[in-house]
Amino acid sequence: xxxxxxxxxxxxxxxxxxSVANAADAVRVGIAPEPYLPFSTxxxxxxxxxxxxxxxxxxxxxxxxxxSFNAVAWDGLIPSLKENKLDLIVGAFSINEERxxxxxxxxxxxxxxxxxxxxxxxxxxxxxxxxxxxxxxxVIDDANLxxxxxxxxxxxxxxxxxxxxxxxxxxxxxxxxxxxVADLTAGRVDYALLPEAYVGPFLNTADGADYTVKAVVPxxxxxxxxxxxxxxxxxxxxxxxLNAGLxxxxxxxxxxxxxxxxxxxxx
Numbered sequence: 522x523x524x525x526x527x528x529x530x531x532x533x534x535x536x537x538x539x540s541v542a543n544a545a546d547a548v549r550v551g552i553a554p555e556p557y558l559p560f561s562t563x564x565x566x567x568x569x570x571x572x573x574x575x576x577x578x579x580x581x582x583x584x585x586x587x588x589s590f591n592a593v594a595w596d597g598l599i600p601s602l603k604e605n606k607l608d609l610i611v612g613a614f615s616i617n618e619e620r621x622x623x624x625x626x627x628x629x630x631x632x633x634x635x636x637x638x639x640x641x642x643x644x645x646x647x648x649x650x651x652x653x654x655x656x657x658x659x660v661i662d663d664a665n666l667x668x669x670x671x672x673x674x675x676x677x678x679x680x681x682x683x684x685x686x687x688x689x690x691x692x693x694x695x696x697x698x699x700x701x702v703a704d705l706t707a708g709r710v711d712y713a714l715l716p717e718a719y720v721g722p723f724l725n726t727a728d729g730a731d732y733t734v735k736a737v738v739p740x741x742x743x744x745x746x747x748x749x750x751x752x753x754x755x756x757x758x759x760x761x762x763l764n765a766g767l768x769x770x771x772x773x774x775x776x777x778x779x780x781x782x783x784x785x786x787x788x
Contacts, residue, residue, distance in 0.1 A: 547587040551607040553595035559783040572783035584766040615678040615745030629747025635738040647736035659739040663689040672701040672710035
């Protein structure tokens with residue numbers, strides 16, 4: 522599913538309040554239960570773990586608001602926000618122009634690269650070329666990859682990037698990054714285009730031992746300007762509190778502490 526189709530995806534699983542508050546006026550936070558570490562995961566014990574759950578708990582405490590965590594499939598987060606089923610959503614959302622048309626983002630709290638990964642034994646070179654839409658920018662050159670199968674997560678900025686720049690490849694779209702990697706290791710796709718923060722832990726596993734980063738994707742507008750949390754358009758009161766809280770967490774060093782906990786230094 523592409524970003525343009527997000528608003529049309531209005532059939533969403535029932536929300537499940539999992540933690541923090543019972544108050545009627547609690548801020549309803551939507552977060553995807555699909556495993557996506559280091560950003561987030563929901564354990565078998567119904568405990569939220571990861572960078573964004575830790576950040577949210579600190580942020581809600583900082584601005585003195587009660588927050589209830591609600592499990593919603595990732596591609597249902599924006600539709601649920603637009604239907605007023607949620608007040609705030611997180612999901613490693615890259616801040617880009619397409620999403621900014623329909624939601625308001627906080628100040629970014631982390632920046633991440635996107636990478637192309639493939640087998641170490643693959644001799645093909647993944648090069649870069651001048652961006653056809655911006656003479657000063659660079660993009661992945663797929664001329665040497667014609668006909669190869671690329672896996673990426675549907676509705677992500679990486680999927681939009683593939684649609685925009687990687688037309689020589691055949692792109693397959695998956696509901697989760699885990700399923701992208703599952704098909705990569707099973708040989709059903711040749712390459713995967715995913716966030717570097719997700720790829721790093723995979724490459725350190727036994728399943729990832731035969732794979733490597735083939736290219737770091739040059740940043741551009743399609744990939745966005747950092748990651749932030751989102752509220753519905755015009756919710757300036759809540760957004761003001763969130764941005765003030767994020768600034769306070771950065772000033773106190775708490776944001777850095779949480780970031781370092783979940784994101785290893787890139788090697």
